[in-house]
Amino acid sequence: CGVFGVWGVPDAAAMTALGLHALQHRGQEAAGIVSYDGETFHQHKGLGLVGEVFDDSRVMATLPGHSAIGHNRYATTGGTHIRNVQPLYADYAFGGMAVAHNGNLTNAGTLRKALVQRGCIFQSATDSEVFVHLIAISLYGTVVERLIDAAKQVKGAYSLVGLTPDNALIGLRDPLGVRPLVLGRLPDYDRDQKNGGWILASETCALDIIGAEYVRDVEPGEMVVINEEGLRSIRPFGTKSQNFCVFEYIYFARPDSILEGEPVYEARKRIGCELARESGVEADVVVPVPDSGVPSAIGYAAESGIPFELGIIRNHYVGRTFIEPTDQIRNLGVKMKHSANRAVLQGKRVILVDDSIVRGTTSRKIVDMVRAAGATEVHMRITSPPTKHPCFYGIDTPEESKLLAATHTLEQMREAIGVDSLAFVSRDGLYRALGDVDAREAGNRYCDACFSGKYPIELVDQEGQLVQ
Numbered sequence: 001c002g003v004f005g006v007w008g009v010p011d012a013a014a015m016t017a018l019g020l021h022a023l024q025h026r027g028q029e030a031a032g033i034v035s036y037d038g039e040t041f042h043q044h045k046g047l048g049l050v051g052e053v054f055d056d057s058r059v060m061a062t063l064p065g066h067s068a069i070g071h072n073r074y075a076t077t078g079g080t081h082i083r084n085v086q087p088l089y090a091d092y093a094f095g096g097m098a099v100a101h102n103g104n105l106t107n108a109g110t111l112r113k114a115l116v117q118r119g120c121i122f123q124s125a126t127d128s129e130v131f132v133h134l135i136a137i138s139l140y141g142t143v144v145e146r147l148i149d150a151a152k153q154v155k156g157a158y159s160l161v162g163l164t165p166d167n168a169l170i171g172l173r174d175p176l177g178v179r180p181l182v183l184g185r186l187p188d189y190d191r192d193q194k195n196g197g198w199i200l201a202s203e204t205c206a207l208d209i210i211g212a213e214y215v216r217d218v219e220p221g222e223m224v225v226i227n228e229e230g231l232r233s234i235r236p237f238g239t240k241s242q243n244f245c246v247f248e249y250i251y252f253a254r255p256d257s258i259l260e261g262e263p264v265y266e267a268r269k270r271i272g273c274e275l276a277r278e279s280g281v282e283a284d285v286v287v288p289v290p291d292s293g294v295p296s297a298i299g300y301a302a303e304s305g306i307p308f309e310l311g312i313i314r315n316h317y318v319g320r321t322f323i324e325p326t327d328q329i330r331n332l333g334v335k336m337k338h339s340a341n342r343a344v345l346q347g348k349r350v351i352l353v354d355d356s357i358v359r360g361t362t363s364r365k366i367v368d369m370v371r372a373a374g375a376t377e378v379h380m381r382i383t384s385p386p387t388k389h390p391c392f393y394g395i396d397t398p399e400e401s402k403l404l405a406a407t408h409t410l411e412q413m414r415e416a417i418g419v420d421s422l423a424f425v426s427r428d429g430l431y432r433a434l435g436d437v438d439a440r441e442a443g444n445r446y447c448d449a450c451f452s453g454k455y456p457i458e459l460v461d462q463e464g465q466l467v468q
């Protein structure tokens with residue numbers, strides 16, 4: 001998912017819509033904005049792309065206020081239903097409050113059962129709603145204290161933005177900082193309102209679109225509270241080491257974003273270089289599977305000296321195929337999304353560069369298409385280690401039995417995808433590309449559980465299922 005928040009600017013909702021637009025790649029199922037005018041909260045949410053949900057100036061006119069938060073939904077828990085669309089808004093005894101959450105809680109099921117037993121009535125099927133109820137039943141006095149109380153009970157990954165009735169914008173990142181969250185500022189807005197112009201966003205590309213300056217990342221376990229008195233930083237969890245999601249670098253984030261001080265585009269190019277060094281092969285062209293394979297294919301081509309060509313053309317009017325909810329629709333989606341460029345592929349030995357193999361269905365289709373366009377050899381190079389384990393922290397990977405790499409050897413995978421050779425970047429190569437010489441040490445600073453099976457945060461609900 002993508003989250004965005006703004007404090008102390010006129011047209012806060014319109015700015016949030018722009019921010020969500022830049023974060024569209026993080027979730028395409030639904031979008032929502034909650035604004036606050038100092039007295040009343042206003043909300044608009046809907047299924048679809050940001051441009052579809054906020055397609056009308058009349059809609060924007062219903063969202064007045066100098067602060068707002070927004071959310072792009074990419075379902076990891078709960079189905080495609082309007083009830084599950086965020087931000088979640090609730091009326092409390094202390095006033096209204098809205099929260100928007102990116103990530104996935106690993107004890108949401110367990111907490112939910114306990115909360116329902118205590119009489120809480122859940123409105124949605126998302127894991128994020130446990131925050132709403134934990135805030136409601138907290139015995140602490142202030143909103144900030146209640147949110148901290150809630151955060152101390154949840155486990156998992158969360159980058160959260162919230163709007164409170166005393167007109168504060170809150171940003172909160174889980175203690176391990178698995179999902180990104182950055183702080184930015186609009187240079188010219190301070191005059192309009194005391195301390196105005198603050199932005200919170202999942203990625204820096206959302207700051208660029210509105211001309212905000214990148215201030216810094218919200219740190220793992222840090223809570224920032226922005227109000228008329230300024231920005232206050234609270235560390236409810238003390239300091240712990242970070243486990244940032246390495247897959248954000250490989251695939252999820254937009255290439256023009258800077259994550260934890262590292263430009264994503266450069267990181268992807270370097271992963272491509274490593275891959276060329278580790279598993280070079282004689283060929284005529286290096287072809288990315290667009291869009292996610294493009295920067296790394298540029299790196300691969302540069303390192304190998306084999307020309308980079310656009311042998312697959314992407315139709316930009318179709319969303320990311322894997323975000324569609326059913327296998328059937330996903331299967332239809334890929335044909336709509338990619339076309340082979342015969343002029344490049346005919347009679348050529350082709351190196352295909354892609355970010356990951358999950359189920360293997362997309363890859364198989366692309367390989368068939370490339371062969372049908374006349375390629376004489378197809379070599380697949382993947383910029384992640386084999387995806388052998390599901391993600392429980394906010395990336396939608398299927399259960400283990402559906403992961404090709406979990407059930408197949410490398411040779412079986414090569415055969416299933418129908419390529420002449422197949423290679424994945426090594427874990428060492430991946431971390432070298434991210435600037436870490438020692439992969440073992442780097443493994444302590446990132447989450448790479450979908451490759452290594454080493455989950456840095458307890459999978460409470462999962463364990464509960466095993467016990468039953």
Ligand code: 5GP
Nearest residue numbers: 322356357358359360361362363396397398
């Ligand atoms: P596959 O060959 O596994 O069907 O699809 C691989 C391609 O689709 C990669 O480019 C990858 O980015 C994307 N992809 C397909 N399904 C998923 C999924 O469930 N989760 C993620 N993270 N990526 C997927």
Ligand code: SF4
Nearest residue numbers: 245247391447448450
């Ligand atoms: Fe990222 Fe994989 Fe960890 Fe999920 S399991 S947070 S995708 S590295």
Ligand code: MG
Nearest residue numbers: 290292293355
């Ligand atoms: Mg892809």
